[in-house]
Each structure stands twice: as C-alpha cells, then as structure tokens.
Amino acid sequence: MIKLKTKTIFLCIIIAIISFPQNRQRSPDDYPNPENFRLLYSEINVLPSVNDNWVYYYTFRIPYNHLVFVKDDKGYKAGFSLAIEVTDTAGNFADRQIMEDKIEVNNYEETGSELLFYQGMLTFHLPKKNYNFLPIITDVNSRDESKLKKIEIFTGTERYKNLLPPLVVNSKKVKCGSNEVSVLTNFDGYVPFSNSSYDIIFPSTDTSLQNIKAIVINNGDTLFNGYLKESSVYNINLHLCDSQLVIGKKGGVIPTKNFIMADLSPRFMEGNLIFNFFKEEGKKPFVTQNRQCLWFDKPMSLRNPEFAIKILKYITGNDSINKMLDAKEKDYPKVLYKFWKRYDPTPSTNYNEVMIEYYKRVDYTAMNFSTISNKKGFDTDRGKVYIQMGTPKKIERSSDSDGKVIEAWYYGQNKKFIFIDKQGTGDFSLQGG
Numbered sequence: 001m002i003k004l005k006t007k008t009i010f011l012c013i014i015i016a017i018i019s020f021p022q023n024r025q026r027s028p029d030d031y032p033n034p035e036n037f038r039l040l041y042s043e044i045n046v047l048p049s050v051n052d053n054w055v056y057y058y059t060f061r062i063p064y065n066h067l068v069f070v071k072d073d074k075g076y077k078a079g080f081s082l083a084i085e086v087t088d089t090a091g092n093f094a095d096r097q098i099m100e101d102k103i104e105v106n107n108y109e110e111t112g113s114e115l116l117f118y119q120g121m122l123t124f125h126l127p128k129k130n131y132n133f134l135p136i137i138t139d140v141n142s143r144d145e146s147k148l149k150k151i152e153i154f155t156g157t158e159r160y161k162n163l164l165p166p167l168v169v170n171s172k173k174v175k176c177g178s179n180e181v182s183v184l185t186n187f188d189g190y191v192p193f194s195n196s197s198y199d200i201i202f203p204s205t206d207t208s209l210q211n212i213k214a215i216v217i218n219n220g221d222t223l224f225n226g227y228l229k230e231s232s233v234y235n236i237n238l239h240l241c242d243s244q245l246v247i248g249k250k251g252g253v254i255p256t257k258n259f260i261m262a263d264l265s266p267r268f269m270e271g272n273l274i275f276n277f278f279k280e281e282g283k284k285p286f287v288t289q290n291r292q293c294l295w296f297d298k299p300m301s302l303r304n305p306e307f308a309i310k311i312l313k314y315i316t317g318n319d320s321i322n323k324m325l326d327a328k329e330k331d332y333p334k335v336l337y338k339f340w341k342r343y344d345p346t347p348s349t350n351y352n353e354v355m356i357e358y359y360k361r362v363d364y365t366a367m368n369f370s371t372i373s374n375k376k377g378f379d380t381d382r383g384k385v386y387i388q389m390g391t392p393k394k395i396e397r398s399s400d401s402d403g404k405v406i407e408a409w410y411y412g413q414n415k416k417f418i419f420i421d422k423q424g425t426g427d428f429s430l431q432g433g
Contacts, residue, residue, distance in 0.1 A: 039062070039066050039137060039146055039148065040060050040061060040062045040063075040066070040082075040137060040148070041060065041061045041186060041187050041188050042058065042059065042060040042061075042135065042148075042151070042188060043058075043059055043060075043186060043187075043188055043189040044056055044057065044058050044059075044133060044151055044153055045057045045059065045165070045167055045184075045238060046153060046155055046160070046164065046165070047164070047203065047236055047253045047256065048128075048205055048253060048254050048256070049125060049253045049254065050253075050254065052127065052128065053125050053126060053127060053128070054125075054126060054127070054128050054155055055123060055124070055125055055253055056086075056123070056124040056125075056126060056131070056133075056153065057121060057122075057123055057238045058084055058121065058122045058123075058124065058133060058135075059119070059120070059121045059184060059186050059238065059245050060082070060119070060120055060121070060186070061117045061118065061119045061120075061186050061187075062080065062117055062118045062120075062137075063113070063114045063115075063116070063117045064078070064103070064105070064110060064111055064112070064113050064114070064116045064117060064118070065111070065112045065113055065114045067079075067080065067103065067111075067118075067139060067141075068139050068141040068142040068144075069103075069105070069111040069141070070141050071108075074104070075104055075105055075106045075107075076104070076105050076106075076107075076108060076110070076111050077102060077103070077104050077141075078102070078103045078111070078139075078140070078141060079100070079101065079102040079103065079139075079140030079141065080100070080101065080103075080118075080137055080138065080139055080140060081098065081099070081100045081137070081138040081140065082098070082099045082100075082120070082122075082135065082136070082137050082138075083096065083097070083098045083135070083136045083137075083138075084096065084097050084098075084122055084124075084133055084134065084135050084136075085133075085134045085136075086124060086126070086131050086132070086133055086134070087131065087132050087134070088129055088130065088131055088132075089129075089130045089131070089132065094126055094129075094131060095124050095126060097122045097124065099120055099122055100140075101118070101120065102140075103118055114297070118243075119186065119240065119243060119244060119245050120240070121238060121239075121240060121245060123238075128155050128156060128160070129155060129156050130152070130153065130154045130155060130156045130157070131152075131153050131155070132150050132151070132152055132153075133150065133151040133152075133153065134147070134150050135147075135148040135151075136148070159287070159289075160205075161205070162204060162205070162206065162277075162286060162287045163202050163203070163204050163212075163259075163277055163287045163289070164202070164203045164204065164205065164256070165189075165289065166200045166201060166202050166275070166289065166291070167184065167200070167201040167203070167236075167247065168184070168185040168187070168189070168190075168191050168192075168198050168199075168200055168201075169182040169183060169184055169185060169198065169199050169200075169201060169247060170182065170183040170185060170196065170197075170198060170199075171196070171197040171198055171199050171262065171263070171265075172196075172197075174241075174242075174244065174246070176241035176242070176246055176248075177241075179248075181241065181246040181247060181248060182199070182201075182246060182247045183244050183245065183246050183247075184238065184245040184246065184247060185198055186245055187294070187296060188294075189291065190291065190292050190293065190294040190296075191265055191268060191273065191291060191292070191293045191294070192293075192294065192295070192296055193268065193269070193270045193293050193294060193295040193296075193298075193350075193351065194295075194296075194297075194351060195346075195349070195351045195353065197263065197265055197266055198265040199260055199261065199262045199263075199265075200260070200261040200264075200265070201236075201247075201258050201259070201260055201261075202228075202258070202259040202260075202261070202275075202277075202289075203236060203256035203257070203258050203259075204256055204257040204258070204259065205254075205256060206257065207233050207255055207256065207257040208257075209257050209279075211227060211279075211280055212227065212228050212231075212259055212277055212278070212279070213225075213226065213227050213228075213277070213278040213279075213280075213282075214226070214227070214228055214261065214275060214276065214277055214278075215275075215276040215278075215285075216261075216264065216273065216274070216275055216276075217272075217273070217274040217276070218267075218268055218269055218271065218272070218273055218274075218293065219269055219271040219272055223264065223267050223268070224261075224264055228259045228260065228261060230259070230260040230262060231257060231258060231259045231260065232257075232258055233255050233256070233257050233258070234249040234255060234256075234258065235249060235250055235251050235253050235254070235255050235256075236248075236249070236251070236253060236256060236258065237249065237250055237251025237253060239251075265293075266348070266349035266350065266351065267349070267350060268293040268350065269293065269350050270293050270294060270295045270298075271292070271293060272290070272292060272293075273290065273291040273292060273293055274288065274289075274290055275288065275289045275290075275291070276288050277289075299356065299359035299360050299362065299363050300363050300366070301359045301362040301363050301366070301378075302355075302356075302359040305329075305332035305333045305336055306325070306329070306332055308332075308336055308359065309321060309324045309325055309332060309335075309336055310325075311359075311362055311378060312339070314378075314384055314387050314388060315358070315387075315388065316339075320339070324336065324339065337350075337352070337355075340352050340354065340355035343355070357390075358387070361386055361387045361390060362378050362387055364377075364386065365377035365378040365380070365382070365383035365386050365387060366378055366383075369382045369383045369386070369426070369428075370426075371425045371426040371427040372425050372426055373423075373425045373427065375425075375427055380427055380428065381419060381428060381429055381430035382407070382409075382419055382428050382430075385409065385417050385430070389409075389411055389415075389417075392409035392410055392411055392417075393410050393411060393412050394409075394410040395407060395408070395409055395410075396408040396410075400420070404420055404421055404422060404424075405420070405421040405424075405428075406418065406419070406420050406421075407419045407420075407421075407428055417430060418430070418431040419431065
C-alpha cells in the first residue's frame with residue numbers, strides 16, 4: 001500500500017481543487033444507493049395575474065447527457081417534445097401545451113455533459129383552483145416517450161393567501177439587456193447544496209405586509225431567527241434571457257411584496273428546511289413552508305456514509321475509522337463531516353471542498369481503473385495513488401520487452417510512479433515511485 005503523510009495528502013487535494021478540476025464520472029455499480037435518474041428538472045411557480053386568473057410557470061431544464069445525440073456533418077444533434085396536460089382535481093381538462101426544440105453541439109464531450117443543459121418554460125393562465133400537471137417528454141432521436149411524475153398545485157388552498165411558495169435564485173445577478181436580473185435556480189424547487197450562494201424570494205399577495213419575522217430550521221437546528229430586512233414591491237415575471245430563466249420586474253401579473261432571504265444558503269446542510277413566518281410579535285407562525293436542500297452532484301462514493309467512512313483507509317488509520325463506525329448508523333454522516341471539518345478551507349460554509357475533491361477522486365478511480373477481474377478501481381495501485389495525489393501532470397504509456405503495458409505518472413519535482421499491467425487485466429501494479 002502506498003503510504004504518504006496525511007498532511008501531504010490534504011495539501012495535494014487542496015492544490016488539485018485549484019489546478020485540476022476532475023470530470024464528474026460515476027459508476028452506478030460500485031456503490032450502494034445510486035442517484036435516481038432524472039430525465040429533467042422542473043418546477044411550477046405560481047403568481048397572481050389580472051382578471052382573477054393566475055399564472056402558472058412550468059420551468060424545466062434537461063441535462064445534455066439525458067438526451068440522445070446523433071452525429072451529422074456539422075456536429076451532434078438532439079431534440080425533444082414536451083407535452084403538459086393540466087386537469088383539475090376532479091379530472092376535468094383545463095389546458096394542454098406542447099413545446100418542441102432541437103439542440104446542436106460541436107463536440108462529442110458536450111453530448112455526455114451533466115453540466116450543460118437546455119432550459120425552457122411553458123406558461124399557463126388559469127383560474128385560481130387546484131390542478132394536476134401531467135408532463136410527457138419524448139426524445140426525438142430515440143423516440144422514447146416518458147410519462148413524468150404528476151405535479152399537484154393547490155392554488156385554491158390557504159397557503160396561497162399569504163406568502164406564496166418561494167423562488168430560489170442565484171445570489172449573483174446577470175445582465176439581461178441593460179437590466180440586472182436574478183437567475184432562477186430551477187432544480188425542482190430544491191435549494192441546491194453547493195459552493196454557490198442562493199437567495200430565496202418569498203412573494204406576498206399582501207403588499208402592505210411589514211416586519212416579517214422568520215425562523216429557519218435545517219434538520220432540527222435553528223439557523224436563523226430574526227426579521228427579513230430586504231423587501232420590495234414589483235411585478236414578478238419569469239422569462240428566458242440568453243438561454244437562462246430569469247426574473248424580471250414587469251409583466252401581466254399583479255404586484256407582490258417580495259421578501260428576500262440572502263446569504264443564508266451557505267449554512268444549509270442537505271436535508272429538511274422549515275421556514276416559519278410570524279407577523280409582528282405573533283407567537284404562532286402565520287405561514288410555514290417546507291423545502292429540501294439537495295446535493296444534486298454529490299459524489300457517488302459519498303452517498304453511502306458507511307462506505308464513505310471505510311474508504312478513508314487511504315488517508316487515515318484503522319483506529320480512526322473504527323471509532324467512527326462505532327457510532328450509531330444514523331450518526332455516520334455527522335461523524336464523517338466532523339472528521340473532514342478540520343480540513344475545510346472554507347469553515348464558514350458547510351460545503352467542504354477538500355472532502356468533495358477526495359470523494360470525486362474515489363469516483364474517478366471506480367470509473368477508470370476497475371479491472372476485468374472485478375477489482376474495484378479504488379483498490380488498485382493506480383487508484384490508491386490517484387486518490388492520494390490527484391491527476392498526474394503527465395502520463396506516458398509504453399511496453400516492456402515482454403509486451404506488458406507500462407504507465408508512468410509524473411507529478412513534478414521528480415515525483416514519478418511506474419505501473420505495469422502484468423496479467424493484462426487492467427490491474428497495474430506499482431513498481432516504483
């Protein structure tokens with residue numbers, strides 16, 4: 001086993017965060033609890049409009065790697081058709097819209113990207129009632145048709161009489177023409193757990209509402225208890241600008257008083273979020289809203305806490321690992337995060353870049369270094385070096401006099417590792433370093 005001092009390993013990881021961003025490749029066979037496949041991310045945002053109607057914005061994003069691309073002389077092309085049928089809770093037809101579009105990219109790598117995506121929106125103007133939205137998406141090239149999960153919107157209930165469901169937006173604004181606008185996060189209504197910061201907008205149909213107090217509870221812990229200081233009255237309007245869904249301040253909806261919760265999302269942990277709102281000095285909340293903080297691109301090797309603890313064997317001793325495993329299983333995530341917190345370069349947030357880099361490396365080894373004899377990539381010599389050292393600056397491949405494949409990994413400052421595939425199974429044994 002390759003042994004390096006723990007401090008050296010973490011220094012390598014920190015350097016890698018800056019210098020060598022990794023591909024987010026995953027192997028669903030290597031870990032328990034693989035991510036549920038999401039053909040698209042969608043959410044419905046509802047706002048009051050004129051003539052007693054309400055506007056129902058169905059917004060969606062489709063990652064490129066969820067579409068089938070076909071190559072032609074000009075590049076790679078994909079396409080989709082999205083049909084949304086709306087019925088009331090009694091099953092009566094209310095509306096139906098269809099959107100079709102094509103996507104073209106130049107590089108094959110883009111077709112498999114989960115970081116590139118198509119964004120779109122369908123807008124419904126309907127009387128204020130309770131509705132079911134039934135989406136069906138068809139991939140043009142594969143002709144596969146998928147009925148997606150029904151979305152229920154209870155506009156006719158009490159929850160739409162005070163504060164409306166929140167809109168999650170990127171904290172960093174963008175230019176749309178001459179205006180600065182907020183970009184809708186658009187992740188199924190979830191607050192993403194990431195190294196980015198998000199603001200949460202709570203619209204109120206009562207524009208005279210003042211002095212809103214909020215208590216925010218995340219997985220049982222109170223993160224905020226105070227008044228929302230920032231608010232303004234304007235007409236929220238969702239629209240596309242430069243392929244991004246943004247929030248404008250003009251349109252056919254009636255004005256709302258929009259309260260903003262800023263700078264709190266970096267303190268969120270993945271899990272339950274409860275927002276309790278109080279008027280003036282009220283002792284009971286007049287509105288309670290529930291949301292989830294979800295880690296969409298969580299490394300696969302981090303999804304099972306027991307496995308994530310055991311795979312620490314490459315950077316810490318058995319005593320430390322066994323001590324963590326002695327905790328109750330439900331507390332595994334807590335003790336794991338506590339272990340990594342001491343190496344967190346941004347301790348004021350819950351997003352730990354060093355921890356994430358480590359598990360992304362484990363994912364990479366599972367995808368790239370697993371052998372035909374079913375040896376897991378993270379248990380191979382190349383996997384161990386990669387987890388500890390990260391991406392080599394240079395890799396050279398050659399063969400010896402017996403025809404065995406040799407790999408040399410260079411890390412600079414005369415640091416080199418030599419591997420030989422002795423059996424031809426893809427299991428490269430470390431020969432020197």
